[in-house]
Amino acid sequence: GAVVSQHPSWVICKSGTSVKIECRSLDFQATTMFWYRQFPKQSLMLMATSNEGSKATYEQGVEKDKFLINHASLTLSTLTVTSAHPEDSSFYICSAKTGEETQYFGPGTRLLVL
Amino acid sequence: EDQVTQSPEALRLQEGESSSLNCSYTVSGLRGLFWYRQDPGKGPEFLFTLYSAGEEKEKERLKATLTKKESFLHITAPKPEDSATYLCAVQFQGAQKLVFGQGTRLTINP
Numbered sequence: 001g002a003v004v005s006q007h008p009s010w011v012i013c014k015s016g017t018s019v020k021i022e023c024r025s026l027d028f029q030a031t032t033m034f035w036y037r038q039f040p041k042q043s044l045m046l047m048a049t050s051n052e053g054s055k056a057t058y059e060q061g062v063e064k065d066k067f068l069i070n071h072a073s074l075t076l077s078t079l080t081v082t083s084a085h086p087e088d089s090s091f092y093i094c095s096a097k098t099g100e101e102t103q104y105f106g107p108g109t110r111l112l113v114l
Numbered sequence: 115e116d117q118v119t120q121s122p123e124a125l126r127l128q129e130g131e132s133s134s135l136n137c138s139y140t141v142s143g144l145r146g147l148f149w150y151r152q153d154p155g156k157g158p159e160f161l162f163t164l165y166s167a168g169e170e171k172e173k174e175r176l177k178a179t180l181t182k183k184e185s186f187l188h189i190t191a192p193k194p195e196d197s198a199t200y201l202c203a204v205q206f207q208g209a210q211k212l213v214f215g216q217g218t219r220l221t222i223n224p
Contacts, residue, residue: 032210034211044214104160
């Protein structure tokens with residue numbers, strides 16, 4: 001149980017385009033989902049927290065207009081990187097949790113912006 | 115400031131050589147401490163949740179313990195497939211988010 005999926009697993013896009021990443025909880029309803037970014041050989045950096053039906057809460061320094069988060073249902077959250085630039089290239093990981101405290105992570109999406 | 119520090123940064127062991135990874139934290143109020151395993155290019159895989167000092171959890175060759183200021187992940191007779199980065203994360207009172215340590219890169223040589 002507690003499986004989280006992400007789609008796509010990797011994506012390459014041109015600078016200036018937008019990219020959408022989906023995060024789904026497959027066998028449980030996620031009241032809260034989180035989006036992280038991870039650079040090579042570094043730990044996870046929280047970008048935002050989203051509760052179903054509410055606006056996401058962004059961490060300090062994360063541009064909310066650039067990283068659009070939608071949590072429209074209890075099993076789906078999306079992260080859209082708008083007008084992507086090479087510096088946005090990274091490994092993006094989502095996590096989800098129910099009423100329990102444990103966060104379960106997706107497999108990650110590798111984004112490369114050319 | 116709430117902080118989570120893991121040590122060592124990297125650890126190389128021979129197969130069968132037991133050891134421990136450390137996670138120390140300075141949190142005003144602990145709600146939970148979590149251990150994850152992360153393989154290269156993948157998302158973290160959940161291992162354990164600990165909530166109170168004195169608590170212990172075990173899974174195969176891994177055992178996690180918790181005190182008021184730190185947690186240990188003990189690895190007994192490790193195998194090469196135990197090689198991974200082990201992440202510790204803390205959730206503090208009144209918050210939903212996790213504060214992650216920098217991780218320990220564990221390599222088990224056959």
